[in-house]
Amino acid sequence: xxxxxxxxxxxxxxxxxxxxxxxxxxxxxxxxxxxxxxxxxxxxxxxxxxxxxxxxxxxxxxxxxxxxxxxxxxxxxxxxxxxxxxxxxxxxxxxxxxxxxxxxxxxxxxxxxxxxxxxxxxxxxxxxxxxxxxxxxxxxxxxxxxxxxxxxxxxxxxxxxxxxxxxxxxxxxxxxxxxxxxxxxxxxxxxxxxxxxxxxxxxxxxxxxxxxxxxxxxxxxxxxxxxxxxxxxxxxxxxxxxxxxxxxxxxxxxxxxxxxxxxxxxxxxxxxxxxxxxxxxxxxxxxxxxxxxxxxxxxxxxxxxxxxxxxxxxxxxxxxxxxxxxxxxxxxxxxxxxxxxxxxxxxxxxxxxxxxxxxxxxxxxxxxxxxxxxxxxxxxxxxxxxxxxxxxxxxxxxxxxx
Ligand SMILES: Cc1cc2nc3c(=O)[nH]c(=O)nc-3n(C[C@H](O)[C@H](O)[C@H](O)COP(=O)(O)OP(=O)(O)OC[C@H]3O[C@@H](n4cnc5c(N)ncnc54)[C@H](O)[C@@H]3O)c2cc1C
Numbered sequence: 001x002x003x004x005x006x007x008x009x010x011x012x013x014x015x016x017x018x019x020x021x022x023x024x025x026x027x028x029x030x031x032x033x034x035x036x037x038x039x040x041x042x043x044x045x046x047x048x049x050x051x052x053x054x055x056x057x058x059x060x061x062x063x064x065x066x067x068x069x070x071x072x073x074x075x076x077x078x079x080x081x082x083x084x085x086x087x088x089x090x091x092x093x094x095x096x097x098x099x100x101x102x103x104x105x106x107x108x109x110x111x112x113x114x115x116x117x118x119x120x121x122x123x124x125x126x127x128x129x130x131x132x133x134x135x136x137x138x139x140x141x142x143x144x145x146x147x148x149x150x151x152x153x154x155x156x157x158x159x160x161x162x163x164x165x166x167x168x169x170x171x172x173x174x175x176x177x178x179x180x181x182x183x184x185x186x187x188x189x190x191x192x193x194x195x196x197x198x199x200x201x202x203x204x205x206x207x208x209x210x211x212x213x214x215x216x217x218x219x220x221x222x223x224x225x226x227x228x229x230x231x232x233x234x235x236x237x238x239x240x241x242x243x244x245x246x247x248x249x250x251x252x253x254x255x256x257x258x259x260x261x262x263x264x265x266x267x268x269x270x271x272x273x274x275x276x277x278x279x280x281x282x283x284x285x286x287x288x289x290x291x292x293x294x295x296x297x298x299x300x301x302x303x304x305x306x307x308x309x310x311x312x313x314x315x316x317x318x319x320x321x322x323x324x325x326x327x328x329x330x331x332x333x334x335x336x337x338x339x340x341x342x343x344x345x346x347x348x349x350x351x352x353x354x355x356x357x358x359x360x361x362x363x364x365x366x367x368x369x370x371x372x373x374x375x376x377x378x379x380x381x382x383x384x385x386x387x388x389x390x391x392x393x394x395x396x397x398x399x400x401x402x
Pocket of ligand 1: 134
């Protein structure tokens with residue numbers, strides 16, 4: 001679908017086709033916008049680690065009509081087992097008790113399954129430019145954003161939205177370097193796939209010593225599983241961030257003396273062709289828009305995987321931004337409304353980092369013992385009680401349609 005020059009529909013370019021991008025594309029298309037999505041990868045990224053959809057975000061996917069297929073794709077993790085340094089069981093928790101509280105069960109799906117469902121919703125209505133990205137932006141011409149793509153094509157749009165993730169280039173080019181918005185949370189992690197030679201199925205097994213964690217996550221019955229190695233590091237390892245060889249050496253050195261299955265995991269990490277290494281951090285910005293450019297999802301307010309809320313914030317943020325644009329013709333008013341109505345929800349969910357998953361990665365022996373004592377006492381995880389942050393936002397009743 002090529003945008004027509006004579007079209008009076010407002011043209012929006014979205015950078016990034018993962019969760020926030022296609023979700024926003026869906027709602028904006030329904031609201032009558034002409035939408036183009038540019039994605040630097042050659043195709044939609046499939047597969048991937050499991051993510052959760054909870055609270056208000058569940059209502060968003062219900063309104064999109066994809067809740068039934070996401071329920072079918074639910075990974076149904078049945079058991080969480082926590083191990084000590086020698087691989088002895090500290091606690092084993094029933095997955096059904098862990099996922100979801102008073103509001104009903106959480107949805108846990110592979111990130112790629114969610115992205116695929118969102119893409120399938122919009123691919124016939126929205127223009128997708130894969131294997132391309134924004135090279136330069138020009139806001140000097142009145143009323144439009146001029147974009148030159150890496151491929152050389154040049155286009156103009158009424159608005160641009162960066163949905164290009166934690167390390168957003170859109171954010172860097174409009175708001176400045178990432179450092180000023182990145183809140184480092186003191187941990188680094190490596191995630192990769194490896195052979196499931198352990199016979200694990202629908203379960204997560206996590207080994208901890210103070211400041212280090214290793215997990216085997218068998219999302220289904222597959223012959224491969226997700227290996228996860230995370231460690232406390234007071235300062236972000238800047239040298240490692242752009243160099244996979246340095247990342248592998250760093251992780252190898254940190255886990256050199258570890259017991260249980262960790263040596264085999266480190267070997268698998270060294271072999272993996274899908275290693276994903278990053279710092280654990282959040283994006284916190286004073287504003288999510290500037291001129292005709294706005295940010296959504298991780299690009300604007302990544303909460304870190306310690307909250308388990310990144311995808312949910314991306315879905316809810318996309319809905320709120322589309323709603324604001326659909327109900328306010330003036331983009332500045334719309335961006336202000338998006339921010340005003342969404343910021344508290346984002347802040348509450350980012351704050352989960354101090355109480356939620358972070359407590360699964362204690363950095364001192366005392367804190368680890370306290371966590372283990374809590375786990376031993378529990379039939380359910382602490383988070384299985386009511387979690388108002390997930391549901392703290394009431395969606396505008398009217399879906400963003402015209
Ligand atoms: C190990 C791990 C575990 C996680 N667990 C959970 C969980 O349990 N629950 C949860 O809710 N969230 C979880 N998350 C977070 C979740 O994956 C993200 O918060 C969520 O995917 C955010 O979606 P997004 O669309 O904003 O950004 P992303 O998913 O990061 O997508 C950004 C997209 O933009 C593209 N892109 C990047 N740069 C450019 C460019 N210059 N031009 C064009 N395209 C570009 C990328 O290729 C990508 O497709 C986890 C993350 C990790 C890493």
